[in-house]
Amino acid sequence: MKKSLLFLFLLLVSIPTKAQNAQDIIDGLKKELKANPDAKKTASIYSDLTWYYSKINIDSALYYGGKATVESKKLNDSTLMAQVYSDIGAVYFIKGDFVNSKSNYLSAYKIRKLRKDVKGLAKINNNLANIYEKTHQYKQAMASFLEALTYFESVKDEKNTSIIKGNIGLIHLKLKNYPKALKYISEVIQYQEKNDFKEELCVSCLNLGNVYLHMQDTINALKFYDKSIKACTAVGNKKGISSGFNNIASIKSEQKKSKDALALYQKSKQAREELNSDLDKANFDLNMAIELVTNKKYIEAKKLLQLTRTFFEQTQHHEKLQKNYKSLIKVYSYLNQPDSVDFYVDKLAILDEQLLVSKAEKQTAELETKYQTEKKERLIQKSKAEIATRELEIKKKETQFLILGLISLALLVIIYLVYRQQKLKNKQQEQEFELKSAIAKIETQNKLQEQRLAISRDLHDNIGSQLTFIISSVDNIKYAFDIQNAKLDAKLSGISNFAKSTIIELRDTIWAMNNSEITFEDLQARIHNFIEKAKEAKEDVCFNFEVDTSLKNVKFTSVEGMNLYRTIQEAVNNSIKYANPKNININISPNDNAISITIFDDGTGFDIEQTALGNGIHNMRKRIADTGGLFHITSARETGTKISIQLKKD
Known part of the structure; x- marks a missing residue:
């Protein structure tokens, strides 16, 4: 019955070939608890409940995770403790809390390293790689996946090898290398269908549907989303069910089939609410808000967008934030709230700038890492050559050894100087980029101030002069004609006073506009x-x-x-x-x-x-x-x- 980790992104698992519904397994585990098993068996059952509840209810999973932690610590069982940490890490991953997920995985990693559990370390490397992938650290993710893959291929573990290959395909999807993503994930699905691994098919079909969707092949995308929902339903995977319905709803929305889209979003919402995942809820609410904007329901859309904005800002999901800000700009434009439009235009510009800078920093770091790696490889190759030379000639010519040492030292100095020059050049490029960004921002602010001043001048010169003309005209009428009608005189006085007060309010408005x-x-x-x-x-x-x-x-x-x-x-x-x-x-x-x-x-x-x-x-x-x-x-x-x-x- 003991399981390992399975998330939305194909984490490592070892489940019986014939898949069981998660709720049925949970019911069986609770029956075992009622039989009052010994302390070790109780702790193991709590750990299993943590894992299986992660598919249908996050709160319950965390509840049993806490109980499993307490019981395993009482037993001082390091093997069980490592498994419990891994299970809790899985729950937090599904919840979207990558910080706590990584913390629990690292705790499990520490224990398994002390126990020299090579297989367990390979599984955790795979799970950590999924966190790196979700936080856009693709290079680290690929390195961890390959490290885990090396182990499972060495022991000829076909099942876990296929899972990791599916994860590597997912990295290629994120990097927009769709042909490679299609190749990797398709091969994985063939293996899983052959062995009737519904638990894994639930996730793999969802990922392949995403690949086809990015390739704009909606027919195959819908086909594999449907396969994913069927497999997820068979094993009771609420997260997979919610994601499948959500993705199909997105396609229907793009096809302008709003009624179908909203119905599918409701199905996704029902599965997601039972799971109680913060990240899924935020993703669902964002998609629902975008659909509401399409249907011109701006007030309802605004409420959802403001809620999801707070979550995505706190969790730093930058891609989701970009969609959120763009939708808020549309909503406030239709609601005729220019200040709010300006506010979110500025926030979107700042976010885009941050992502651009982050991308530049990442590329610079990759270049530097590549340079360091190549330098190390050259040094290793050179050292090997020197060792071979010493073994052959050390007894013959000690003077030659000294000369080779001096040459090596000179090469190291040259390499260091090249490296230092490259580093200074990279730093200069970063400073130039920051300066250009700052200048562009100042120019934008200056243009906005110039537009404000132009509008205030137009208000003063046009509307102000027209109101002054009205006051002058009314006063001229009063003085030019001997008005005996008291009501008419009062009416003219009222018009004059109203125009004067309007001028005062206009001046107040111009004053505010001229001050940022x-x-x-x-x-x-x-x-x-x-x-x-x-x-x-x-x-x-x-x-x-x-x-x-x-x-x-x-x-x-x-x-x-x-x-x-x-x-x-x-x-x-x-x-x-x-x-x-x-x-x-x-x-x-x-x-x-x-x-x-x-x-x-x-x-x-x-x-x-x-x-x-x-x-x-x-x-x-x-x-x-x-x-x-x-x-x-x-x-x-x-x-x-x-x-x-x-x-x-x-």
């Missing part, structure tokens, strides 16, 4: 100007505005700064219009890891529970929410009204 960053000190000056105008209208109201000196240089984007300004302006206007206060106080101060903004008056309050809140308060609440803050209002007829705003402190 706004500080509390900038806001304080702007709000003081607004309060001075408010005093002209309400001379009997005493205004008090205070900003803690430690916050004056806190910076906001132009949009965030404008939202804060408009919120404070709206709060003061509401107080003047409706509360008839004697004092209006504005206070901005630090509060632990936040910034507290309070606007309160001693005027006539109102019953919040009994009063319908107007658009002004709703707008204030939305502005603060867009800024990432919290908005709260309290009011009472005896004490006045108080608005509290809490902003996160960077």
Whole structure:
């Protein structure tokens, strides 16, 4: 019954030829537990339950993994302990937690190395290689696969040899060498079909389907995805079932068959939820969000994209992040939120730049490694030649030996100088690339600033002048004609005042656009100007505005700064219009890891529970929410009204 490791990416296994459903095996193991076996048998059963639950429920697998760890430590059984670590490493791999997966594999590796378990070490090398493949360390992955393959070929273990060849095919798929990937994985499937290894066919057929999909052969891709689902269903592999349905759904989505795609995504979701894998859930949600964007369901898509963005940023799945950012740009474009579009355009540009730099660093490291390897090979070959020469001539001519030693030393010095020169050249190229990237970023920012200035000039020169013309025209009408109609006179005055207030708001907007960053000190000056105008209208109201000196240089984007300004302006206007206060106080101060903004008056309050809140308060609440803050209002007829705003402190 004892098993080894099998993941989505063809880890090493040794399972009976006739595959059994994982749930049936689990039920049998639990019956054995009820028979109260001895301590060693109990620990072994816990280890088996960890492995088989990894295919259908991650939480249960980790639960029994914990029990197996405790029991094997009590027994001080290093062989069992190594197996338990390997099983837990498999569970974390399926969950998508590669850090914990690698940690457990290395713990197993350490034990097996002490025990000189060559076969066990070969299996762990294969499993570690799968982690390297998932984290895009393809060179390390290939080296570990080949090391494991060398052992299994030497002992003529055909089953494990075929599994590793399938994994090597997967590396070729990642490197976009599709003909080689097709050759390796096809040969593996022939062997597995011949021996009816359904457990392995579940994964191999899924991988071959991926190869055909990248080759744009959707007919064969669908054929092998269907084979994979059937094999996975036979052995109860929830992860394989979920991945198969998910991949078929992606093809249906590309074929514009949204109804079929959504139905298949639901099947994938059901299998994935039973498995409870964080990585599978994030991949599924991302695919679902992309499908929702295709169907113009932007609000639903945005929620899923924001959830998956957080996961992929934390786990650094850069390829998935690129898809996420591109989809968010589309969503916010359709939702007409240009600031959010700009935000994710910037994040995508930064990510692309990081990947480009990472690729350049990786290529440089590979060149350096290749150089070092070639240097070592030359030294080894030279040393062999020198040894042969010494064996033949050491007794004849000691002087020749000395000359050869001097020549060797000279060659080493030359090699070192060449290496040093190459290293300096590589470093210079890296610095040049970084400088070019920085210059390109600065040029992009300068272009954006120029566009902002151009728009603000257009607003000032065109709309501003038109509003001024309206004010002038209204005033000319009033002075040119003796208007006896009081209503008409009031209407004209209202138009003039509205145009004047619009000009003030336009100037505020232009001010915000001309500043890429706004500080509390900038806001304080702007709000003081607004309060001075408010005093002209309400001379009997005493205004008090205070900003803690430690916050004056806190910076906001132009949009965030404008939202804060408009919120404070709206709060003061509401107080003047409706509360008839004697004092209006504005206070901005630090509060632990936040910034507290309070606007309160001693005027006539109102019953919040009994009063319908107007658009002004709703707008204030939305502005603060867009800024990432919290908005709260309290009011009472005896004490006045108080608005509290809490902003996160960077």
